[in-house]
Amino acid sequence: MAHRWGMVIDLDRCTGCEACVAACHAENNIATVDAAQAANGRTMHWIHVERYWEGEFPNVRARFQPVLCQQCDAAPCEPVCPTYASYHNSDGLNAQVYNRCIGTFYCADACPYTARYFNWFNPVWDKPLNLQLNPDVSVRGVGVMEKCTFCIQRITAAEIQAKAENRDVKDGEVKPACVQSCPTAAMVFGDLEDPSSQVSRLAGSMRATTLLAEVGTFPKVIYLERESSHANE
Amino acid sequence: MKRRTFLKLSTVGGAGAALAGCGEQTNQLIRFIPDETLVPGVATWRPGICTLCPAGCGLQVRIMEGDAEVIRNGQAGVVKMGLAKKLEGNPQHPVNHGTLCARGQAGLQVTFNPDRVRHPLKRVGPRGSGKFAEISWDEALQELLTHLSPLASPGSAHSMAFLAGPLRGQRRVLIERFLSAFGAAQFVPFELFDDSVLRAANQLSFGRDQLPTFDLAESNFVMSFGADFLGTWNSPMAQSVAYGIMRRNRPGARGKFVQVESRMSQTGANADEWIPAHPGTEGQLALGIAHIILSEHHRSPEAAGAAGSRIEGWHNGLPEYSPEAVAWKTGVPPQTIMRLAREMAVQTPAVAIVGGAPLAQTNGLFTALAINALNALLGGVGKPGGLQFTPRPPLPGHGSSETNSKGLTGTSVRSLAQHILSGQARTVESLLLYEANPVFATPATWHVKEALESVPFIASLGHFIDETSVLADLILPDHSYLESWMDDVPESGTTAAVVSVAPPAMHPLHNTRAMPDVLLDVAHRLGGRASQALPWKSYEEMLQAALAPLAHSPSSITASSPDDFWTKVKDQGGWWSAKGSAAPERESAAHAVPALKNEEAQFDGPAPGYPFYFLPYASQQFFDGRHANLPWMQELPEVLSTGMWGTWVEINPQTAATLKIEQGDLLEVASRHGSVRAPALLSPGIAPDVVAMPVGQGHVEYGRYASGRGANPIKILAPDVERTTGSLAWAGTRVSVAKAGTGELILLSGGPTKWSQERVRR
Amino acid sequence: MAAALVIVASLCGVRAVRGQTFLILAAGAEPGAGPGVPPDSSVFTPAHRSFLDAVKEYFGIQSTPVQPIAFTHKIHLQNGLQCTNCHAGVTQGPNAGYPSITFCMACHQAIAADKPEIKKLTAYAANGQEPPWQRVYWFYPTAHVRFQHAPHIRNDIACEQCHGDLAQQTVAVKTKNLNMNFCLTCHKAKGVSVDCMTCHY
Numbered sequence A: 001m002a003h004r005w006g007m008v009i010d011l012d013r014c015t016g017c018e019a020c021v022a023a024c025h026a027e028n029n030i031a032t033v034d035a036a037q038a039a040n041g042r043t044m045h046w047i048h049v050e051r052y053w054e055g056e057f058p059n060v061r062a063r064f065q066p067v068l069c070q071q072c073d074a075a076p077c078e079p080v081c082p083t084y085a086s087y088h089n090s091d092g093l094n095a096q097v098y099n100r101c102i103g104t105f106y107c108a109d110a111c112p113y114t115a116r117y118f119n120w121f122n123p124v125w126d127k128p129l130n131l132q133l134n135p136d137v138s139v140r141g142v143g144v145m146e147k148c149t150f151c152i153q154r155i156t157a158a159e160i161q162a163k164a165e166n167r168d169v170k171d172g173e174v175k176p177a178c179v180q181s182c183p184t185a186a187m188v189f190g191d192l193e194d195p196s197s198q199v200s201r202l203a204g205s206m207r208a209t210t211l212l213a214e215v216g217t218f219p220k221v222i223y224l225e226r227e228s229s230h231a232n233e
Numbered sequence B: 001m002k003r004r005t006f007l008k009l010s011t012v013g014g015a016g017a018a019l020a021g022c023g024e025q026t027n028q029l030i031r032f033i034p035d036e037t038l039v040p041g042v043a044t045w046r047p048g049i050c051t052l053c054p055a056g057c058g059l060q061v062r063i064m065e066g067d068a069e070v071i072r073n074g075q076a077g078v079v080k081m082g083l084a085k086k087l088e089g090n091p092q093h094p095v096n097h098g099t100l101c102a103r104g105q106a107g108l109q110v111t112f113n114p115d116r117v118r119h120p121l122k123r124v125g126p127r128g129s130g131k132f133a134e135i136s137w138d139e140a141l142q143e144l145l146t147h148l149s150p151l152a153s154p155g156s157a158h159s160m161a162f163l164a165g166p167l168r169g170q171r172r173v174l175i176e177r178f179l180s181a182f183g184a185a186q187f188v189p190f191e192l193f194d195d196s197v198l199r200a201a202n203q204l205s206f207g208r209d210q211l212p213t214f215d216l217a218e219s220n221f222v223m224s225f226g227a228d229f230l231g232t233w234n235s236p237m238a239q240s241v242a243y244g245i246m247r248r249n250r251p252g253a254r255g256k257f258v259q260v261e262s263r264m265s266q267t268g269a270n271a272d273e274w275i276p277a278h279p280g281t282e283g284q285l286a287l288g289i290a291h292i293i294l295s296e297h298h299r300s301p302e303a304a305g306a307a308g309s310r311i312e313g314w315h316n317g318l319p320e321y322s323p324e325a326v327a328w329k330t331g332v333p334p335q336t337i338m339r340l341a342r343e344m345a346v347q348t349p350a351v352a353i354v355g356g357a358p359l360a361q362t363n364g365l366f367t368a369l370a371i372n373a374l375n376a377l378l379g380g381v382g383k384p385g386g387l388q389f390t391p392r393p394p395l396p397g398h399g400s401s402e403t404n405s406k407g408l409t410g411t412s413v414r415s416l417a418q419h420i421l422s423g424q425a426r427t428v429e430s431l432l433l434y435e436a437n438p439v440f441a442t443p444a445t446w447h448v449k450e451a452l453e454s455v456p457f458i459a460s461l462g463h464f465i466d467e468t469s470v471l472a473d474l475i476l477p478d479h480s481y482l483e484s485w486m487d488d489v490p491e492s493g494t495t496a497a498v499v500s501v502a503p504p505a506m507h508p509l510h511n512t513r514a515m516p517d518v519l520l521d522v523a524h525r526l527g528g529r530a531s532q533a534l535p536w537k538s539y540e541e542m543l544q545a546a547l548a549p550l551a552h553s554p555s556s557i558t559a560s561s562p563d564d565f566w567t568k569v570k571d572q573g574g575w576w577s578a579k580g581s582a583a584p585e586r587e588s589a590a591h592a593v594p595a596l597k598n599e600e601a602q603f604d605g606p607a608p609g610y611p612f613y614f615l616p617y618a619s620q621q622f623f624d625g626r627h628a629n630l631p632w633m634q635e636l637p638e639v640l641s642t643g644m645w646g647t648w649v650e651i652n653p654q655t656a657a658t659l660k661i662e663q664g665d666l667l668e669v670a671s672r673h674g675s676v677r678a679p680a681l682l683s684p685g686i687a688p689d690v691v692a693m694p695v696g697q698g699h700v701e702y703g704r705y706a707s708g709r710g711a712n713p714i715k716i717l718a719p720d721v722e723r724t725t726g727s728l729a730w731a732g733t734r735v736s737v738a739k740a741g742t743g744e745l746i747l748l749s750g751g752p753t754k755w756s757q758e759r760v761r762r
Numbered sequence C: 001m002a003a004a005l006v007i008v009a010s011l012c013g014v015r016a017v018r019g020q021t022f023l024i025l026a027a028g029a030e031p032g033a034g035p036g037v038p039p040d041s042s043v044f045t046p047a048h049r050s051f052l053d054a055v056k057e058y059f060g061i062q063s064t065p066v067q068p069i070a071f072t073h074k075i076h077l078q079n080g081l082q083c084t085n086c087h088a089g090v091t092q093g094p095n096a097g098y099p100s101i102t103f104c105m106a107c108h109q110a111i112a113a114d115k116p117e118i119k120k121l122t123a124y125a126a127n128g129q130e131p132p133w134q135r136v137y138w139f140y141p142t143a144h145v146r147f148q149h150a151p152h153i154r155n156d157i158a159c160e161q162c163h164g165d166l167a168q169q170t171v172a173v174k175t176k177n178l179n180m181n182f183c184l185t186c187h188k189a190k191g192v193s194v195d196c197m198t199c200h201y
Helices: A019-027 A035-039 A106-110 A152-164 A177-181 A198-203 B003-012 B015-019 B137-152 B169-180 B196-206 B236-249 B282-295 B301-309 B323-330 B334-346 B364-378 B413-421 B448-453 B515-526 B528-533 B539-552 B562-572 B653-658 C002-011 C051-058 C073-078 C101-108 C116-126 C149-154 C159-163 C180-189
Strands: A005-010 A048-054 A061-067 A086-088 A094-096 A116-118 A145-147 A187-191 A221-224 B044-049 B058-072 B075-089 B121-123 B132-134 B159-164 B185-189 B221-225 B256-260 B273-275 B350-354 B428-434 B457-460 B486-488 B498-502 B574-576 B612-617 B649-651 B665-671 B674-682 B690-694 B733-742 C014-017 C020-023
Touching: A005 A198, A019 A048, A019 A177, A019 B075, A094 A145, A106 A116, A152 C149, A177 A187, A177 B075, A187 A198, A198 A221, B044 B486, B044 B498, B044 B562, B058 B498, B121 B137, B137 B159, B137 B428, B137 B457, B137 B515, B137 B528, B159 B169, B159 B413, B169 B185, B169 B486, B169 B515, B169 B528, B169 B539, B185 B413, B196 B301, B196 B364, B221 B282, B221 B334, B236 B256, B282 B323, B282 B334, B282 B350, B282 B364, B301 B364, B323 B334, B334 B350, B350 B364, B413 B428, B413 B448, B498 B539, B498 B562, B515 B528, B515 B539, B539 B562, B562 B574, B649 B653, B649 B665, B653 B674, C101 C116
Parallel strands: A005 A221, B159 B185, B159 B428, B221 B256, B221 B350, B256 B273, B428 B457, B612 B690, B649 B674
Antiparallel strands: A005 A187, A048 A061, A086 A094, A116 A145, B044 B058, B058 B075, B121 B132, B486 B498, B498 B574, B612 B733, B649 B690, B665 B674, B665 B733, C014 C020
16 A cells, blocks of 8 residues: 655754754765865755744744755656656655766756755765664765655665564654654654544644745645744734 | 667777676675674664763664674774664653754764774873874783872872763762772862752752753743753753653643743744843842742742742842842843743743853852742742652662762862962872863863873873873773763653663774773772772673662562563663652751852953953754764754854854954954954844854864864853852853954855845745 | 767766775765775775776676685585575575674584585684675665565565575576566566665665
8 A cells, every 4th residue: 555655843842953964864874075065065964954033133033944855746856857866656755766866956956945965976984984874775976866765764664564564554653763863753754645643633733834835846744833922022 | 779788888889898707806805703693684772871961861772783894913804793873762761762862863973983092002202292102901001000009009199080071870989989999089070061050059959969850841831041951951852852742742731931041042942932131140030030929929938948048138029139120130121020920920830940151150059049949939849840850769879968979089170280280299190081171171271281281190091082182191992882881870851760771782893991891900900909999890790789779679670580680671771760759858958058149240351352241152063072073963054053064153243243244254252361263153143242152163182073173162261160169150251353354154054144145934 | 979988988087085096986885785895995985996896887797706615505405404594684684694604613513524615614713704705696886776685585585586596506606687677577577566766775
């Protein structure tokens, strides 16, 4: 049975601690570039926390929003790829096939969320830092576009396990690295196809929105708006 | 011909054919026989304990088989071994409940860091040159014994000192016992953000020399005075888990959160109300709130008990702290003070938190006592939704009669340095160093480096060379925390008594030895009192013996035998009791301590020449600087500035405009004691009379990722300390700011000069 | 042809990494993934070590491995051993694995101890070493294949379907070309997923 994997991020819980960012680097073999390349904007944060300042001192406010690949149902990155490296799979994931990618950059240009990252160089790990690499995830080389996969390796592992036990994947069984690390339980992952899943129930919240909804990408990452109970506004 | 084949053939013609079929052994490296058998590609999970900050979170370490390059008997080769691939929180652990912060996640890069000391080293160049030669463990231990043996004789005139980070649990017991074997030995604990002011205040207010635990999950109103409790302060994971529950897990109830600080922290950004008060006036603001609560008869002064008695004028209703008076001092409007007081009194349970910069002032203790009194007045001390204390486990050495923070003859780094430099010749003959870097994290005016340079013999037991251990004559490298037997007794963050224990999650990568085992070995070789004090053959044996009494205390573990108990403790990652708060011991606190008068914070540097309050803050990436050698942390964008790979000076845009400073300009920040340079970061979340810098960069000697990067704000601080406790008043310096050229600022978003033009939300 | 040469040439470039030179060409080397890792280097990178390596990979050329010991699958299978006795990982996880020398020596301490190949084995064990077994079947890291043995075994895919009849082989040789066509033919026939993300991530 096909799933429709999705994520809900409750911005009223998110504290901007960035545990998700570090967890993602560790889980997905994301290379660090260095200071010089970071200055060129070549870091690869599959998930990063956007910070929006509002107002001026002293009535200033900062809002945080973790932004990752929104796994859009109508993904602008997919139709532009000349090699079909970027495509939509039956579980609704925006897949990125590294083997096919020839680095045209079209997908990154098309993505309104700047969620795609290009390997400008072959990544380098000073030994023995390479021993931290997760064998469940491939190491991407130069010229390849990469992005959040919703931790496909964890989804696959759960599906294989479920099949071995002759059952369906349970709600909450798959936790991408970011979701698992989140201290305030701001992130919830699950099957949007299953109306009883936690993620489906939260997606029906009054506070549910999507990022850049007007672009019409129909993301499967749903944000729950931060509550405003500001006494002195 | 298929298109694919055609392309391939046409590319290089038939050249490929010539390459085929030549037989070769592609991997000629020697393979050693592995010490353990794991199913390849299948992960196993082993418990661990995070040591990256003092919170004491429990870990689950994901272990998978991999090929490690190792050296065995001088021969380089490859061995299959279980390697840590991912760190997660231990879901059973009462502190972090399965979660783990960014710094904790990056702990893998401590173990696999290329700059770890891989074998014992002896200094060969001049002291501090960083020139070391590899020696064997036997040679290293012999060298250490040569220096320690004379000091172990009872009549020795010379003494030794043990300078270490904040150690808890059996490591602390071990070091105290080890030192007891020496004629004159002193334990010198050092930590930059040591919170000792708060411990002292809690002792006075509540009779607990301990950091507090906040039951945020049940709170309806949280007011934090400067505490970055969701980021770097106290037990951030425990507090974040509870914060999530407070905000959204209780249908119909969403706790309100107010933050008081002069520079918006990651925690402050989440507040419903963010209140910038003048630095050093937080205590007065708390008493201003208490004044309203008392004068409007929401509570009676007696409700605060001993904690209230610590404040002069408490029982008269705090007449000095009228809203107008407090508003004038703090810069917070009187209406706000009154409104907050009423909300706090009504929206119970309410709790006040204090930590960080407000306590790093010369009047820190007064501030802490004021907020303690407010908490006591609100009635939440020891109650659900309020301030609680983690009970101490029923172990010898952890009883309530003894304290967590004081060693045998504990002395501060500052007084040690003064002592050495005062010319009392050679009172400290040998110094052992473990996981503390005071040369980096103390003001230049404390002269710690100069003092240590004149100590005749220094041995480091740590696993990195940093600004302090580079001065060592001998380095006996420790295992990483994933390779050692670990134990910990978290000081706060839970209402269960916790003793975390974890066996090594993986075999050691390098020719290192665990610090406790080295000390046990040294004690054994010293003989006499040392070996009597430390009879155990290994640290594992010591741990098992120490924890055995716990088998009889109620906990989640039911065991049939002592061995069964030990196995279960190891599997679970520790021992913990059922949840329940330790009641504050008010009676013991009721000794006649005079009530404190209102104290103003004293700032170093006259306002005319040094117009800005200088706020160094615990960095989201590097905490107190110890994580600057982890590339993941260097490339983690600090969430408010989005800065990476560097340091910056946060300055209010209006102030910057007045000074004609633009984003990215190189600024010279000068105190009376020195100056640092860093690029300007225009941030709307900082008061116009404050400039702030993250702590952690500016290392000179800390491996390839940290060295020579950014600037260290601690160096220019005034030597001032909090008056009563003597801990560094790191937020008590004033500085001047001047443009000094063009700097480089590496930001994730916004570009170097576009903070105001960033993508606008939807 | 000229255009293709230009493409290859443009992909190639030499980048100095901490004093060592690597060819910039999309490539991958991973922990335990066989060739590609420069063992003498102080850094790990998925870059190819040489242009020759890059060309070989482009053409999918995998050299015939030379085993340190002429291990014969035939004899072991004849004597009643099962594949899973030694390659125990297949039923549990992604990798088949091979046993440590201590496992070999459990039998060969006594059995056939005087044979020349077994003497080699004994010598390795005496030195505290493993024989440097060479992989016979492997994917280039740039294939980004995350193959999982266990689900195939659970679905009764016999070992010989992909690895040939080892009972007829002395030293294992590669008898099947495990390219994507090979995988997909079977996946299609059995009606299981042919989604890219099933294997490539």
